[in-house]
Amino acid sequence: MTKTMEIFIDALLGSDDTERALFLKWMGLKMDMRSRKHMSNLRRKYKECEQKKDREAIARLDKELLDSSLGIEHYMREMGQIYEAASFGSNKISDKISSLPTLAAKLLLAGFPIELLDGDASNIPEKWNYKDHEDEVTDEDLKADFERMWTQEMGNIPGLTEKDVPCDVLMNFRSSFEHRNVTQYLQTMGKLTQYGKKQFKAKKEHVKLGKLKGLIYAHRSVKHDLQNTADNVISSCFKMTEQFAQSKGDYQTAFTKDLLDEINEHLKKAGTNYDTKFEFDLKLHICGIASRKFTEMHRKYLAEQDPLKHLKKFKSQYLSDFIDLYRKRDQCHRKAREFTQVCLNPAVTEYIDQSIGPDIVDAVLKKHPTEYSSRVLFQYTIQKELLEKSNFEDFNRYILQYNDYVKEWIYNRIVKCFSKDISLQNIKMKKLDSIMQKIMKAMEASKVDGNGSPLPNNERGAKTLIQNFCKSMNCDISISMKKVKQVLFQNTADCASFTKSLYECIEEMKIQLKDEISNSDIKETLNNVSVKPQSMLFKRVFGCGKKCPFCKTPCEAEGTDHQQHHAAVHRPKGLCGSRNDNVLCEEICTSSVLGNRTFKNQETDFEPQLYKDYRKYYPDWHIAPDMYIEASDYWKYVMVTFNKQFAECYKAEQAVYPDEWKKITKEQVLISLKKNILNIKY
Ligand SMILES: [Zn+2]
Numbered sequence: 001m002t003k004t005m006e007i008f009i010d011a012l013l014g015s016d017d018t019e020r021a022l023f024l025k026w027m028g029l030k031m032d033m034r035s036r037k038h039m040s041n042l043r044r045k046y047k048e049c050e051q052k053k054d055r056e057a058i059a060r061l062d063k064e065l066l067d068s069s070l071g072i073e074h075y076m077r078e079m080g081q082i083y084e085a086a087s088f089g090s091n092k093i094s095d096k097i098s099s100l101p102t103l104a105a106k107l108l109l110a111g112f113p114i115e116l117l118d119g120d121a122s123n124i125p126e127k128w129n130y131k132d133h134e135d136e137v138t139d140e141d142l143k144a145d146f147e148r149m150w151t152q153e154m155g156n157i158p159g160l161t162e163k164d165v166p167c168d169v170l171m172n173f174r175s176s177f178e179h180r181n182v183t184q185y186l187q188t189m190g191k192l193t194q195y196g197k198k199q200f201k202a203k204k205e206h207v208k209l210g211k212l213k214g215l216i217y218a219h220r221s222v223k224h225d226l227q228n229t230a231d232n233v234i235s236s237c238f239k240m241t242e243q244f245a246q247s248k249g250d251y252q253t254a255f256t257k258d259l260l261d262e263i264n265e266h267l268k269k270a271g272t273n274y275d276t277k278f279e280f281d282l283k284l285h286i287c288g289i290a291s292r293k294f295t296e297m298h299r300k301y302l303a304e305q306d307p308l309k310h311l312k313k314f315k316s317q318y319l320s321d322f323i324d325l326y327r328k329r330d331q332c333h334r335k336a337r338e339f340t341q342v343c344l345n346p347a348v349t350e351y352i353d354q355s356i357g358p359d360i361v362d363a364v365l366k367k368h369p370t371e372y373s374s375r376v377l378f379q380y381t382i383q384k385e386l387l388e389k390s391n392f393e394d395f396n397r398y399i400l401q402y403n404d405y406v407k408e409w410i411y412n413r414i415v416k417c418f419s420k421d422i423s424l425q426n427i428k429m430k431k432l433d434s435i436m437q438k439i440m441k442a443m444e445a446s447k448v449d450g451n452g453s454p455l456p457n458n459e460r461g462a463k464t465l466i467q468n469f470c471k472s473m474n475c476d477i478s479i480s481m482k483k484v485k486q487v488l489f490q491n492t493a494d495c496a497s498f499t500k501s502l503y504e505c506i507e508e509m510k511i512q513l514k515d516e517i518s519n520s521d522i523k524e525t526l527n528n529v530s531v532k533p534q535s536m537l538f539k540r541v542f543g544c545g546k547k548c549p550f551c552k553t554p555c556e557a558e559g560t561d562h563q564q565h566h567a568a569v570h571r572p573k574g575l576c577g578s579r580n581d582n583v584l585c586e587e588i589c590t591s592s593v594l595g596n597r598t599f600k601n602q603e604t605d606f607e608p609q610l611y612k613d614y615r616k617y618y619p620d621w622h623i624a625p626d627m628y629i630e631a632s633d634y635w636k637y638v639m640v641t642f643n644k645q646f647a648e649c650y651k652a653e654q655a656v657y658p659d660e661w662k663k664i665t666k667e668q669v670l671i672s673l674k675k676n677i678l679n680i681k682y
């Protein structure tokens with residue numbers, strides 16, 4: 001405790017009620033006199049410095065002004081702080097301090113104001129007392145006083161505390177193993193945020209083969225499959241994470257749960273030949289990436305929501321309120337504009353973003369009626385484009401990361417589709433028009449009370465108008481009531497002039513929004529829109545998502561609930577890494593099922609089985625023997641063209657294929673692609 005406070009408290013504790021009251025009155029008067037003398041002096045100096053633009057001196061004077069405004073209330077506050085600090089976390093408090101609350105209660109009873117609540121910055125004292133020298137007060141004086149109050153209030157507001165996001169991710173990560181024992185891995189594990197920085201590699205220890213442990217072939221094949229599974233999961237989870245992080249809100253535990261669910265879904269399809277260590281490492285890799293991304297997201301959110309930052313945003317507005325109040329100036333138009341800009345405008349923008357998803361899909365379907373009309377036509381469009389571009393990387397991703405490739409393709413298509421003309425702008429304009437109509441209707445309806453009589457022409461009427469308006473727009477747009485309160489704080493406008501101003505400002509906002517829309521861009525729109533058009537289109541053409549067990553060709557059956565999966569055209573199996581004695585396999589499923597050739601893999605416990613009998617292992621697949629000889633020309637051509645690259649990619653030897661394959665030309669391939677469509681009944 002400082003010496004001054006010691007003297008102050010002693011004086012209060014020692015004396016009787018009358019003496020105490022006298023002491024406080026006397027002290028108050030003395031301090032007031034001191035401040036007044038000092039302040040007017042300082043204000044004069046302040047003005048001089050301001051004319052000279054002497055910044056250093058201004059800063060110094062600011063501080064002096066702040067210091068010289070010391071009042072009795074500061075001592076009172078200090079008393080409370082001392083009590084708080086002393087009683088925090090300790091049971092032993094000195095007698096003097098423990099008697100402070102009683103003293104405060106006595107003072108309160110005797111009529112001395114005691115600050116019980118502070119930190120609410122929207123409580124600006126309504127009438128700042130300048131009565132003594134009303135003529136001299138300039139805007140600069142008011143501003144200086146405002147600054148002083150502002151600094152004081154700001155010091156009392158606590159910032160937001162950051163959540164430990166990686167810890168939350170880690171907890172979910174752990175519980176995803178349920179009762180399985182992963183303690184040994186957890187013990188050797190480092191910090192979660194350090195994982196997932198390098199590429200994920202399937203390792204020897206990830207493979208679980210049981211009695212087949214000795215089979216090098218089996219080992220290699222399982223490891224290859226695990227790597228493929230991992231690549232797909234990681235890429236799909238990465239996209240999910242990005243999408244979560246782009247949404248405007250805060251991090252939620254559900255994000256991590258969704259990611260872990262997605263991993264589990266993929267693992268279900270990955271067979272049984274992997275060790276828990278694989279699952280552990282894979283989840284760790286993904287959760288590591290997610291924990292960094294989610295922390296970043298959380299921090300961004302905090303920065304935006306921080307009450308201090310929030311209040312600072314409104315600082316100039318509070319200042320103008322303060323000055324207007326003092327000058328009793330008309331603030332009607334300013335308040336109306338603030339309402340439309342700060343409350344209404346964001347709500348309308350949000351409404352447009354949230355609702356245009358389905359409209360974008362409709363527009364895409366209208367522009368490209370064929371390619372999304374069936375799965376087969378969709379495949380045709382993609383494959384044709386792949387062939388035209390003839391790029392190995394694209395083929396490789398299409399084969400190994402089919403889902404991602406398709407999602408990205410659709411996204412790029414949408415971007416391209418709306419980059420050329422103003423159809424996106426037209427969609428948004430339509431939305432704007434319809435919401436503006438609703439706004440005008442709501443305004444009309446808000447001008448009367450529940451009984452249909454006009455609102456009173458005073459401050460209360462203006463307040464009711466806004467309340468009515470927000471209520472009637474409630475089902476279409478979400479206006480933040482917190483912001484409304486902040487904006488309309490100290491609104492003294494009467495209802496009629498406020499309504500008039502409001503109409504003008506709404507018109508102004510409409511023009512501004514139209515301008516924004518005509519400059520809007522599709523990528524940004526896709527980020528903000530809540531129902532993603534790319535996901536809707538993907539669901540339309542994606543089907544069941546199952547792939548041929550031998551060559552990984554996606555199932556072509558329409559819908560998702562069919563009994564049998566099939567694809568008309570299969571590919572040489574080597575294209576997805578399948579091999580015989582490390583030579584990429586050139587065989588195509590549709591011919592394999594005819595002869596006496598065999599296959600072995602995880603499902604057959606690496607025992608050779610006849611292709612003919614594939615349905616024993618894959619009862620829900622129907623692989624029809626070749627319909628006609630050129631059916632697979634497309635993929636034969638791909639194998640011939642990129643044999644070397646595929647071999648390098650799978651660390652295998654190049655496939656050996658029949659000589660006729662080399663004679664297939666690009667033109668023939670295109671013809672066969674078209675023919676395939678004609679041959680398929682759908
Ligand atoms: Zn196949």
Ligand SMILES: [Zn+2]
Nearest residue numbers: 544555557565
């Ligand atoms: Zn299917």
